[in-house]
Amino acid sequence: MQRDEHGDRRARAGGADAAPDPMTGRLLDGRYRIGSRIARGGMASVYEATDLRLDRTVAVKVMHPGLGDDNEFAERFVREARAAARLSHPNVVAVYDQGDDEGTVFLAMELIPGHTLRDVIRKESPMSPAKALAVMEPVLSALAAAHRAGLVHRDVKPENVLIADDGRVKVADFGLAKAVSTDTQHTATGGVLIGTVSYLAPELVISGRADARADVYAAGVVLFELLTGTKPHEGETPIQVAYKHVHEDVPPPSTFEPGLPAYVDALVARATARDRELRPADAAVLLHQVHRVSHALAEGVLDDADLTADLTPLRMQVEAVEAPGPDDTAPEPFDSREFATLTAPIRTVSEPAPTPPRPAPPRPPAPKAEPPGRRRSRKGLVLLIVALLLLVAGGAGAWWFLDGRYTSTPGVLGMTQKAAERELEAAGLDPKAGDPAYSETVEAGRVVSTDPDPGSKVLDGGTVTITLSLGKERYDVPVLKDLTEDEAQDALTTGHLGFGTTTEKWSDTVAAGIVISSSPKAGTTLRPDAPVDLVVSKGPKPVKLQDWVGKDADDAKEWLKDKGLKGKVSKEEYSDDVDEGDVISMDPPAGTTVHRGDTVSFVVSKGPELVEVPSVRGQGVAAATETLENLGFNVETHDAPGSLGLGFVFSQSPGGGEMVRPGSTISLSLI
Template structure:
């Protein structure tokens, strides 16, 4: 069982604790840069952080080190994101994201700048009832939305009610919330009660089970604290406080702060009834009752007996009716005061015993019975006729027999009148709420009006068992007592809660996740896949596909594009550029001849170099540039015929040719060039050998 936590919600950077915090400055999941710590609770700490991807300030809730290693705690922590993300309500702190960064489990949520209800209670309590109810109303509105979604908060307390600088009220920390089903309503995990002991409903202490009425109880305790500035049950240990929740009623606020109207006391008593069957069924019903009380306060009503009676739990009404008061006393012919409680106690005896026995019990201090004595009747005067009798005397007791029935009748009338008055006060003026579950709206209205009650059709709710348009619940419940002419709140079924998978193709992964959460569906996982047509990071499809109808929170997987599949670029240096272009086209790549150059080493039309180089990984659509060879650069051979061999050699070698000489046929040994090969005017590459024939 958790004790009250003293959250340091206003701790900011610059303190010694903040400077020493190892998380400050760290980036979680490559997205959230952690700043100063602003709160610390029993399971986690909350930090101000920056969402790098969306460039916004958020609050990041990080599970305490070590708890993330406990799968049970970690799973409960992860459920917070899914539970809270389902709640789209202006009075609920929005949850954006959830992740696990190498064992650091965290949530990213809306950052609310301001203070908590605890701060307001410290400064302003005891506060006027109208202000207390105004602060409680948005809390109940948020809880009502959660209860309609099948979720309970289980840790309602002033620390979890945030008030922004502009006055907006938001409920935080749905981390302990759990979907309520027919099979699992336990709030105990591993024998540890979840919730703060000062606001813990009695049934959680006794059997560890909770439903929406546990939140109603906690809200009632918060209301008491706002009205009085103190908690209803105090103790030196959490066990003592829990014991008092189970065995002691929450006292009336007016006992601490005189002047609070009786109907406000009754509202607190109704919300904090130890028997959860006597509490409002959920936050929506309590919100309706708060509206009634707020309306009475706004009109300046000091006392409203009907409203007080209607709000007071039935058990308290019975106890009040049975308690003797001066107003309930009436003269008793036997000398004692008339007590309604005694009348009720004696009526059964009168049915099967001497009718005078109940009457004697009416005297709270009966006199000691005098001993019976037989008296001798007086002898009548001589000559007067005697009435018939055993001895000629009047039978004893005849005179008393005339007065006894009269006294008995009077006493019986008082008994019957008192019993009738008690019956009327306790039960007679109440009507049993008829069973209208499963009826249509018009049928339910007719049935309630026939019973002398007024139907109030409030919020609608989803139901897996009741068809749409029919009654799913009432407050009071069928068979419960309600004042004649009272109001019965009726909830109409919306049918089974189902949602269609939205069209997600073409959206970014983040936008698709947001769309799923907004549609009350769950995000399952992302499956990456290569795609030549869908840009990287965009959704290709979903599983189940768009348009599929699912239960709330059903997981939907996203198929996300990784972009075109990479290509390993082949090395085309020294190879035909035409063949390179054909290969690139088949791979979805673009080829481009950037330039052509002469090369003595690379044949004409072959690739001298390429960018990117061969072996590089590229993607479809990328461009590859080539430098292509034009072959070696050609030089025109000059004419050296008739020149001396030395002059001819010098000229040709100066142009980069090699020179070879030989004697021509019939040479005279003069050393002049007779002919040359290649001949004059031919285009040949530098380095070509020119053969000179000498005469």
């Protein structure tokens, strides 16, 4: 499932009043039936769709309305299809088709149900080095395939790494990739930076030029994030973050997670070297280095000096050996060419231009002249002194302009504000309090950074801005119980926390769609964007009706009551087959699924309909028999004990006035 930069989950309706997406239900190019939107990015939205021609589910990326009118955007969109379609690799999201339906430019791609690496980072980072490298291996394999094909992704980030429900890892969105050309590598958008600023290589920030090593840098940043759970460079604005990518090295992951092997730090340093000449040439080389580190981890190696030295960028090794001491801050005022330029006029003075000869005037006797060699020696000495004086003066001037009028910013990190201000004022600088910032490592109220950085040159009397720490950035999980799912997600966003997953659960007490609980629970303190999972009610659990026909109606009503249902007798009927008080029929019938609060109606038997037996005592047998048979009774006769043969009814059974079923037999005793 594709998502945008912020890891948006599958799009949900914003409630009953939310405006329907105009794309949903539309048929693109007579082939793709657009379904629900599953992601939205800065340039396009992604929908789940059905390919009617091949009868399969795909993901369709549709450029936002209006952008298709911009030829530059449209051409880049088309390049995405052509570039990604050239890649056939199990770890690359496949691109099936590209088209333009009356100005709606779209791509048809492989649909990956699942989540993104951003979700994994939120839930599982910091990771162990072995697990982080295992996650990166398929990503680097996909990038290596692209680099072999002459393509640069240019937007490697966790949001573009999809993890299917079956565990497959896929790199998505080669929309910013372009074929590498040997004669030009300018930005694909005429100088506009493409890519997410947290993962931009320094050369992309400076010149917009990119090759495979820009992807290597971004992959190194993703690895850093897996190992530490945080991004290496943070800032209040994208420009501040981009500035740090250019001017600051990615810190060793072990500064955030102590105990990581030095060769893991070295691997990250090599991949994220600011000088791209020090990085691996492409993702295939970095993948080889990842395999070496993974092997060392699997062997349980805690320290491998040779592997660490091999991975550490060469320039960092040289700087570690040749770095000047803390007091050696003055640059060399001249190099050899500057010195030659400075002394050239001096050499001209020592060789004056010749003058025309003229007759020497008569002069009085003079003391014995000094030998010519001595005069030349003195003149050369004077010129040498002048040259040295000029050199010293020039050096002093250069020192003053290049270093003498500057002061090194004192290191005040970790100090209280007052202590830091005293230190800066003692150095002749003007301290100024800037906006405070959160810090994972510096306690609240102490200096987390300065501008300029410690050790940087600043003019005497210049201003140094102090940034005080607000402490660790943490937020409490709000009370989400009794909110709708959408309201709970909004509350998490407002509270700087992330939405994790939703689990639905039956509840007899909480209405459907309402949050039952959250994990972590309300009041738990978390890092920003930490995921919070929700348990949402599906309402009461449905009940499957038992068969109560032929059974006691009172028992049936008691069972329904225990299940939260209502039972009522809608009708009572005579029945020759069902005993009185038992159920003749029920509505809904047995086997039907009903919900809590529903009503089940019963037709209950009154038993068979009874008829009163008339008294026929004293009647002649013929008349008595006729009376009873006309009422539907059967008649049988027998002589009473001591019968006289008169043919009159002496007694009957059942007796007169008794209630019996129609068709019952009446026995007559004759006298």
